[in-house]
Amino acid sequence: DADVTQTPRNRITKTGKRIMLECSQTKGHDRMYWYRQDPGLGLRLIYYSFDVKDINKGEISDGYSVSRQAQAKFSLSLESAIPNQTALYFCATRNGVNTEAFFGQGTRLTVV
């Protein structure tokens, strides 16, 4: 089983719908992140959490919200999806200051 699991892997939704992307990890890491990948733009940070009671906005948080339900679970919600939120979304975890991030397999979201 993957250390960082994202569900769903693919989703098509309609404009205006609410959608939740889920992430769970078995690595025991305290830090969790949500990124968005668009062609030619790399990965951009949406939200991050250093522990259950700590939630922080990233560089592109508008239109998104998150919930850290437990140390192992971090969900990303689009309250009212719009077409320019069509992208590949990645969840990641880290543990400590000088460590690398571990990524899930990604969720491909299409808003029509």
Next chain:
Amino acid sequence: AQSVTQLDSHVSVSEGTPVLLRCNYSSSYSPSLFWYVQHPNKGLQLLLKYTSAATLVKGINGFEAEFKKSETSFHLTKPSAHMSDAAEYFCVVRAGYSTLTFGKGTMLLVSP
């Protein structure tokens, strides 16, 4: 503040020839630097990382990178490209207690 610039959006090489993917960074603190690879329809995999130890870092699959503080660079190299190296590569910087900042990616194309 921190930023990272990948100098080439696409690099094309022939199988068996050297690979050079260029990355420059900007950071207010001593940085940690990473290279990740993303194969088509896959998640991100860590190739190598620099965290203030040896300036020449060796990674997986024959890749290596050299941290040059005077040039603020962290270029990725491989002596001989293989077809399986075709993928997108991301240079990533982290400084201080900040989050990870990604470059926009370099697509490596390998021809027979």
